[in-house]
Amino acid sequence: MLAFFIRRVGQSLFVIITMATLVFFGVNVVGDPVAMLVAPDADQAEIERVIRDFGLDKPIIQQFGLFLKGLTRGDFGNSFIFGEPAIELILDRLPATLELAIGALLLSIVIGLPLGLVAGLFPDHWGSKTIMALSIFGFSLPTFWVGILLIMTFSVSLGWLPSTGRGDTVSVLGLETSLFTLDGLTHLALPALNLALLKISLVIRLTRASVRETMQQDYIKFARAKGLSEFRIVRVHVLKLVLIPIVTVLGLEFGNLIAFSVVTESIFAWPGMGKLLIEAVLQLDRPIIVAYLMLIVVVFVTINLIVDLTYTALDPRVRLGGEKA
Amino acid sequence: MTKGGLMKLKSAIIASVITSVGSITFADTLTIGLSSEPTAIDPHYHNLSPNLSFGQHIFDPLIKQNENQGLMPGLATSWQPVDENTWELKLREGVTFHDGSLFNADDVIASFERAPDVLNSPSSFATYTKGKEVIRIDDYTVQIKTEAPYPLVPNDISQVLIISDEYADATTSDFNDGSAAIGTGPFRFEEFIPGDRIEIAANADYWDGAPAWDAVTFRPISSGPSRVAALLAGDVDLINGVPTSDIEVLSEEEGISLWQGSSNRVIYLHLDQFRDSSPHISGIDGSEIPNPLLDQRVRLAISKAINRPAIVDRVMEGVAIPAGQLLPEGFFGVSGSLEVEEYDPEGAKALLAEARYPDGFSITIHGPNDRYINDAKIVEAIAQMLTRVGIQTQVETMPRSVYFKRASSGGADGLPEFSLMLVGWGAGSGEASSPLKSLIHTYDPEQGFGSSNRGRHSNAEIDGIIETALATVNDDARAALLIEATERAIGDLAIIPLHFQVNTWATREGLQYAPRTDEFTLATGVTAAE
Amino acid sequence: MIAKSLNSPLALFLRRFSDNNVAVFAALGLIVIIALAIFAPWITPQNPYDLAQVDILDARLPPGEEAFAGFTFILGSDGAGRDVFSAILYGLRISLSVGVASGLIAMAIGTFIGLIAAFAGGRTDAIIMRIVDLQLSFPAILVALMLVAVLGKGVDKVLIALVVVQWAYYARTVRGTALSERKKEYVEAAQNLGLSAKRVLFFHVAPNCLSPLIVVATIQTAHAIALEATLSFLGLGLPQTEPSLGILIANGYEYMVSGKYWISVFPGLALLCTVFCINLTGDQLRDVLNPRLSK
Secondary structure, three states, X not given: OHHHHHHHHHHHHHHHHHHHHHHHHHHHOOOOHHHHHOOOOOOHHHHHHHHHHOOOOOOHHHHHHHHHHHHHOOOOOEOOOOOOEHHHHHHHHHHHHHHHHHHHHHHHHHHHHHHHHHHHHOOOOHHHHHHHHHHHHHHHOOHHHHHHHHHHHHHHHOOOOOOOOOOOOEEEOOEEEOOOOHHHHHHHHHHHHHHHHHHHHHHHHHHHHHHHHHHOOHXXXXXXXXXXXXXXXXXXXXXXXXXXXXXXXXXXHHHHHHHHHHHHHHHHOOOOHHHHHHHHXXXXXXXXXXXXXXXXXXXXXXXXXXXXXXXXXXXXXXXXXXXXX | OOHHHHHHHHHHHHHHHHHHHHOOOOOOEEEEEEOOOOOOOOOOOEOOHHHHHHHHHHOEEOEEEOOOOOEEEOOEEEEEEEEOOEEEEEEOOOOEOOOOOEOOHHHHHHHHHHOOOOOOXXXXXXXXXXXXXXXXXXXXXXXEEEOOOOOOHHXXXXXXXXXXXXXXXXXXXXXXXXXXXXXXXXXXXXXXEOOOEEEEEEOOOOOOOOOOOOEEEEEEOOOHHHHHHHHHXXXXXXXXXXXXXXXXXXXXXXXXXXXXEEEEEEEEEEEOOOOOOOOOEEOOOOOOXXXXXXXXXXXXXXXXXXXXXXXXXXXXXXXXXXXXXXXXXXXEOOOOOOOOOOOOHHHHHHHHHHOOOOOOOEEEEEEEOOOOOOHHHHHHHHHHHHHHOOXXXXXXXXXXXXXXXXXXXXXXXXOOOOOEEEEEEEOOOOEOHHHHHHHHOOOEOOOOEOOOOOOOOOOHXXXXXXXXXXXXXXXXXXXXXXXXXXXXXXXXXXXXXEEEEEEEEEEEOXXXXXXXXXXXXXXXXXXXXX | XXXXXXXXXXXXXXXXXXXXXXXXXXXXXHHHHHHHHXXXXXXXXXXXXXXXXXXXXHOXXXXXXXXXXXXXXXXXXXXXXXXXXXXXXXXXXXHHHHHXXXXXXXXXXXXXXXXXXXXXXXXXXXXXXXHHHHHHHOOHHHXXXXXXXXXXXXXXXXXXXXXXXXXXXXXXXXXXXXXXXXXXXXXXXXXXXXXXXXXXXXXXHHHHHHHHHHHHHHHHHHHHHHHHHHHHHOOOOOOOOOOOHHHHHHHHHOOOOOOOOHHHHXXXXXXXXXXXXXHHHHHHHHHXXXXXXXX
């Protein structure tokens, strides 16, 4: 067990270092951040000062060495544009993005689950077919396009919800969050819905598929034969089974939500990490790009590692076979 | 969506705006939607338009620039040359910083020492402070000495904001968290949440009278349509950078007012004038040909082939001014006799034939797609027009993060890569020496001349005139020199000017904004309409 | 004769597929869309990529207006004076070819790697699947975003990004199917006949992975098209002058508030219809080809 543990941790470290190398060299070959940033009428001395201040005068290998050294201390260098530590800038924006992702997740369950249940229980009803068609619609709509339509409809035309930005925040357990203020929730509604659209469709389809599968199981037939009411069957037996895959998949999709918030945040001027990233990409703020990617890599690798180790602890067969089902 | 459906949506928008106008109470708070936010509160960290613009709220310069970039007294009440290399400034007495301390000459010296030397600054203020020594004469008098006669001292120092000498060693973070954000400006710093908002509150003791607004919130909304939607929804009171595509509909919208004024930014073409064979030019059949842009007739043909009024009307939706020189009318050093080149496709064809290109040639025009108003579309329109006179034109546009590096040094031996490129230039100093020095003068990195001369046009006589102008303190004599240099550069077709950008702000009804040529969005420029 | 053809696999497939009327419509719609894209040059009044044919003076005309060149803008014109209808059909070509090409390349790579993993087993399999898992755990949009940011713009770059994002799905699908195929009798029989492992792999097992692959391929193509559109919206997609549907929408996006709806709405609807039809068709294919759910 210990050997297995060490091997898996070693693998994960290897992945992180490989990714760090790829990301660092990948990002450092694009464009010229100095030419981007200095005033267009700057003289040579000024240009050289900026190159020096950013540490770009050193050979790339030495830069990489310094980057790796900083990495061990969790230091990704200072943002070229903001002049503050890149990782701090990202972590400052993390709560806003998490809020958005959590909001979208909740919306997708609240809207998607009931619709999926209906579609799964009455697969041949026209209503269910409509739901399914609409769910594919949800898959096909370009997020950015829907975003501005939502703003035009609910903010501009109806005036129900604020168009852009994040609302008032309160401090909960040391985190600034807008989830617990009314102003915050009204600001969150539209971007969360926009981000949730794809996931709503996903939940509908997952729910329908597992409901249909579950309903064909013998024990459901048995329960029916026993004369249990359909409602009770659904509530007690089906729902429980259906929830497991949905929770699993949504857990995995959470990372995707965070990534996709890049688009939603740009449209709704939501002050999250995604907006920071896309601006960093457009302005070649290399430390931010690298820090963001490394943060994501570390988070994903850690999740994978924990899942693996848990599986192993629970199921010794995995250890023997060396492969997951 | 059907047309009828959309009409309904539109009338619903109008209706909702009208009702919301009815319920507006004129509170003394203002919310401004900005197209791009400052990168720091530190006034000396980043020489960048949004930072300079925001800095004016909390800090004051010695000399202010008005809406048309004319110089006005700020923390200095007067300034004049006492000899060729020395300017003397009288400072305003009785001004206090937000922390109550008194402003005097020490603060000026501290600010000029800090401005060029902030750690990690991506673009420093050294441009404005270099070659100048600030000397304290007494508490309320300073002298600025230059190494050589230099007329632009007042323009340069108008860009440097004054901090209290107590914070001379403060870091950029100290300013961002507010602990060092102490100025003499019309507003006090309240809070800065990057990406979300900046809040400021009125400084009731401001030396020029308390501002009209008790509290102002700036919100960055970078997406154009979202910014317009936020204004239509009543979430913000004022937005800058109104997309040209929305101007027509906003001007018809009740409850919205538009404020426009020409900017100091010229959009122009640079042409490869230094290579015998240009990388993005070939014969119609794809064969290698000598660089046709070296021939002045070809450059003139390109200028004549461009239908500037059509670009202004169709691409810019009327929100631009066709350009025949480097700065629009009204600025210092602008020629009264230069005309906008007439659209003349036949003349262009004739010139091409005369220059022995009767069948034209093939060229690629490059441009950015996220830097200037409608940049990619302008490039496309120009390609259409050049193709019509026989110059087969391909278009390549790219994000500015890639574009400017390639435009400046992407070619062989670190030379500019492109043959024909679209670029813009904003004259920060508000007069003609700025574009002449950077775009027209021969490339000379050591002296800081021609830093953006990406076509590498070079004319020693024009260089001489520009250098003389930059050392002539007498305004009339300098204006004459700048005009002469401009006229000769345009005559040479060193660059091909296209148009001057026009800036548009939109406010809810009941407010008015004084448009500024420097593109700044200032809360002090917003007033309640009579 | 008739009876025989009715029971041929294709006929069976068609019968099952046509169970669902909506899916049949979607499949027909898809055929029409593909035909429109292929025959675009013969249908459209203008070649929107030929700058000599596009006139800036025609910019932003509403549907029904007449162009300088004499034809009618049935869906209006865009900000550069292009006919929106022509631009949509040409854009459709680009979007579809980018989607299909990236899908085919990814499928080839993914199938190859998946088969190797399934048959090599052991350490090779473990390493490959580790990479696949890692790749799949990364959000596609992020991977594509970074690749395009690093590689630069251009059709080939976007294509590479889309392939990188997709191959792992194919690899995993093929490996799963191949593992279950391997246990089947015909593989054993083939091996007993002394056929080489390579031969068994590519000529006997691979064809049997086809049906799940088709399902994955349809869904992935729709994904690729939508992803390309999003990249274009973020300013990191294909070049401007030969716009894909995504770029047409992104370009028109700035007109959304201004009432010039046709510039963005029509390309948006075209994209929606295309992805919708592909997804619906793929969905039905899954139901038909996946025996577990078939009645």
